[in-house]
Amino acid sequence: MALVDILIPTCNRTTGLAMVLTSLLGQSFTDFDVIISDQSDESLSPMRSLEVRTAIQALEWRGHCVTVHRHLPRRGLAEQRNFLLECSAAPYVHFLDDDVLLEPEVLGRMLAVLQHERCGFVGCAAVGLNFLRDERPHEQHLERWHGPVRPEPFSPETLPAVWHRHKVNNAANPLHLELRLAPNGETVRYKVAWVGGANVLYDRFKLLSVGGFSWWERLPPNHAGEEVVVQFLLLRKYGGCGIIPSGTYHMGLPTTVPDRQHNAVSLFGELIEEFHVHPVGEVEPLERVVGD
Numbered sequence: 001m002a003l004v005d006i007l008i009p010t011c012n013r014t015t016g017l018a019m020v021l022t023s024l025l026g027q028s029f030t031d032f033d034v035i036i037s038d039q040s041d042e043s044l045s046p047m048r049s050l051e052v053r054t055a056i057q058a059l060e061w062r063g064h065c066v067t068v069h070r071h072l073p074r075r076g077l078a079e080q081r082n083f084l085l086e087c088s089a090a091p092y093v094h095f096l097d098d099d100v101l102l103e104p105e106v107l108g109r110m111l112a113v114l115q116h117e118r119c120g121f122v123g124c125a126a127v128g129l130n131f132l133r134d135e136r137p138h139e140q141h142l143e144r145w146h147g148p149v150r151p152e153p154f155s156p157e158t159l160p161a162v163w164h165r166h167k168v169n170n171a172a173n174p175l176h177l178e179l180r181l182a183p184n185g186e187t188v189r190y191k192v193a194w195v196g197g198a199n200v201l202y203d204r205f206k207l208l209s210v211g212g213f214s215w216w217e218r219l220p221p222n223h224a225g226e227e228v229v230v231q232f233l234l235l236r237k238y239g240g241c242g243i244i245p246s247g248t249y250h251m252g253l254p255t256t257v258p259d260r261q262h263n264a265v266s267l268f269g270e271l272i273e274e275f276h277v278h279p280v281g282e283v284e285p286l287e288r289v290v291g292d
Contacts, residue, residue: 123195
């Protein structure tokens with residue numbers, strides 16, 4: 001069994017999947033396997049592609065087990081992520097979307113932080129390179145973790161106090177911040193409201209302890225926010241962080257979930273109660289969370 005299972009949901013994105021698999025082949029950290037859940041239309045399945053099959057064969061040649069599941073019908077991303085999680089067995093699970101490209105050091109850097117901090121997750125925001133000239137200083141207030149990453153015991157009522165944190169991950173903000181705060185490539189940990197689900201590494205046991213995505217049946221297929229509510233729960237119980245350098249680039253492909261009128265964040269309060277999601281160990285003082 002590998003130390004990390006990389007879990008990739010894919011749907012009608014042959015080129016995107018080929019690129020993300022190729023970037024996995026170049027990772028400096030190599031103790032991982034790959035699990036793909038394909039929900040593509042039959043005629044658009046990336047498994048028909050020579051490029052995708054070649055990338056898979058190259059990964060297998062380098063010793064990685066690559067498992068591909070044809071997983072239908074489509075019942076929403078929460079169900080898709082739950083299926084992938086149930087297929088995994090590694091201590092760490094890396095949810096990676098089929099529309100990002102990773103630099104070689106990304107997975108190793110994320111894992112090093114997660115193992116050192118023993119928190120619930122570490123995420124790298126996906127940067128839109130077409131926003132490089134769009135400097136947004138008003139969105140670049142980055143709240144560093146100066147000590148260890150700790151649980152932040154906010155509730156549905158106190159969430160608005162940290163909601164602004166998501167702006168730091170917008171557009172190309174992580175790259176602009178990297179130039180200022182990590183010019184030599186040193187790792188900077190920062191507080192998050194959430195990190196988009198495109199590139200997040202989880203401690204598998206901790207993720208399961210807050211319910212994982214087991215509640216997917218409560219949502220209609222046309223939903224969003226499934227990774228957000230999971231990260232809220234993990235932030236509350238174990239803590240979590242984003243890091244720069246991000247080394248993660250968004251391809252800008254059209255979304256496969258255009259209808260997002262239902263948001264899984266509405267489940268936050270009931271999931272706290274259902275899975276007894278209460279802080280483990282020393283917490284980040286609530287007044288510091290609310291007062292930022």
